[in-house]
Amino acid sequence: MIKVTYIEQPRPDTTREYWARRWRVHGGFAMQFAEFWDPIRLYIQNDCLADPSAFAGTDPSFGGVGELFYSDLDSCMASLGTPNMPTILADGSQVFARQRSVHLITETRDLLGSRPAAVRIFAYATRPAGMARTDFQKELEAAFEGSLAVFPAPPFHMSVAHNLEERESHESVLDFSFHTMDEAVAGHAAWADHVSGDGFLSAALLRDPLKVATYTHILYDTDNFGEG
Numbered sequence: 078m079i080k081v082t083y084i085e086q087p088r089p090d091t092t093r094e095y096w097a098r099r100w101r102v103h104g105g106f107a108m109q110f111a112e113f114w115d116p117i118r119l120y121i122q123n124d125c126l127a128d129p130s131a132f133a134g135t136d137p138s139f140g141g142v143g144e145l146f147y148s149d150l151d152s153c154m155a156s157l158g159t160p161n162m163p164t165i166l167a168d169g170s171q172v173f174a175r176q177r178s179v180h181l182i183t184e185t186r187d188l189l190g191s192r193p194a195a196v197r198i199f200a201y202a203t204r205p206a207g208m209a210r211t212d213f214q215k216e217l218e219a220a221f222e223g224s225l226a227v228f229p230a231p232p233f234h235m236s237v238a239h240n241l242e243e244r245e246s247h248e249s250v251l252d253f254s255f256h257t258m259d260e261a262v263a264g265h266a267a268w269a270d271h272v273s274g275d276g277f278l279s280a281a282l283l284r285d286p287l288k289v290a291t292y293t294h295i296l297y298d299t300d301n302f303g304e305g
Contacts, residue, residue: 080185085173087140112159119146123291132290183238190234196261197254201247201287
C-alpha cells in the first residue's frame, strides 16, 4: 500500500487544543474535493502528546503526524495531482507552521495488525552513508520485526514505511502502538533500551533523530464502512 505521511509543527500563534480542532477542520475541508479524496482508502491524524516526557527522546515541538493511504501509486499521484491541491495546501498553511516538516510518499507494510491502536510512537530512520537503499530497507525491516521480542507486552500494531525516492535523511518511518498509555510507556522504554544496544538500529535512528509519541485518530476508513 502507498502512504503519504507528513509530520508538522503547529503555528506558533495557536494553542494545542485549537490546533487539533483546526486540523480536523482542515481534513474535512479536503474531503469536499472528490478528485482529491475519492482515491484515499484510509486517513489518520495522530496528535502529538502535549507532554511527551514519559517517552525519552521524543521531540515535543511537533503537533502531529498525518497519513493518507492509497491502493497504489497511480491513484496516489492522481489524487495529489488534482487542480484543487493548491487550495488544499493553502488551507493547510493556516494550520501548520511549515517548519521542519517531513513529507514522504512511501510504500508501507504492516508487520503486526492492520490498524493502529490509541497510543502510537513514530521513529524516523536515516540510511547510513554508503549503504544501498535496498539493503538498508531489508535490514531495517528485519531489525524492527526482530525487536518485537523486547516488548513487555506485544504492540497491537507495527508498521514500516519507506520513501519511494532517495533522501538525505528520514527515508523510512517505524511505528508501533498500544491500547493504553501504561503499555506504551513500558513498551517504548524497553524498545529504546534495545535500540541503544543495537548497532544498526542505533545508527539508523540516532544519526538524525526524529521521534514523536501520539494519540491516534482514524478519521476515514473505507474498509470499515462498506466501501472496501
